[in-house]
Amino acid sequence: MNKQLTTQKNIDATQLALKKTLDIICGKWRLYIIYQLGTEARRYGELRRMIPDVSEKVLIQELKALVSLGVIEKKAFNEVPPRVEYSLTAKGQKVLPTLLDLTSIGETFLEP
Amino acid sequence: MNKQLTTQKNIDATQLALKKTLDIICGKWRLYIIYQLGTEARRYGELRRMIPDVSEKVLIQELKALVSLGVIEKKAFNEVPPRVEYSLTAKGQKVLPTLLDLTSIGETFLEP
Structure with missing residues (x-):
């Protein structure tokens, strides 16, 4: 695989990974829901109460x-009244530390 | 400061930091420009050539x-023809490692 082809392949892989990351992160409340x-x-x-x-x-x-x-999963419990719970998937748990680190970016730019 | 007030204050600070983070990150090409x-x-x-x-x-x-x-700065050099250069600011450099880590999130969710 010549160098130019490999570099182009790396660019495509990075762009793909970035696009998927932005799908997960961008959205006014997405990160906040994951944090809660x-x-x-x-x-x-x-x-609902935690994010008024x-x-x-x-x-x-x-x-x-x-x-x-695939970041969170929804479980419905066969009870009366019906109970539904949300939680992070295994992959969601895996990226949680990196996601929690994101506030440090905003904090840096909020500093005078 | 009673507990409820402090918790509300923490929530506001986190939301503010997250909002600023999303301003910087979200946008189809922002992260990619920072990476380049x-x-x-x-x-x-x-x-232009690096991001065709x-x-x-x-x-x-x-x-x-x-x-x-405040993530990047633009420098114009008094030359003929005029030369303009972009580079990360000190704060941009400070958050670069965290930004570079973001692809790991997308990579995790692209894995089967």
């Missing part, structure tokens, strides 16, 4: 997006 | 946004 879940399983109602500024519609939409991205 | 600069100073033409898929208009717009966010 952390290592716990949370019910929908708990998340987000609308019901947006919270449901962002939870669906994070489930489809 | 890395620890080097690059001319506009170099960046971005349009001229978008590249100029994203460079302007990154300058106004």
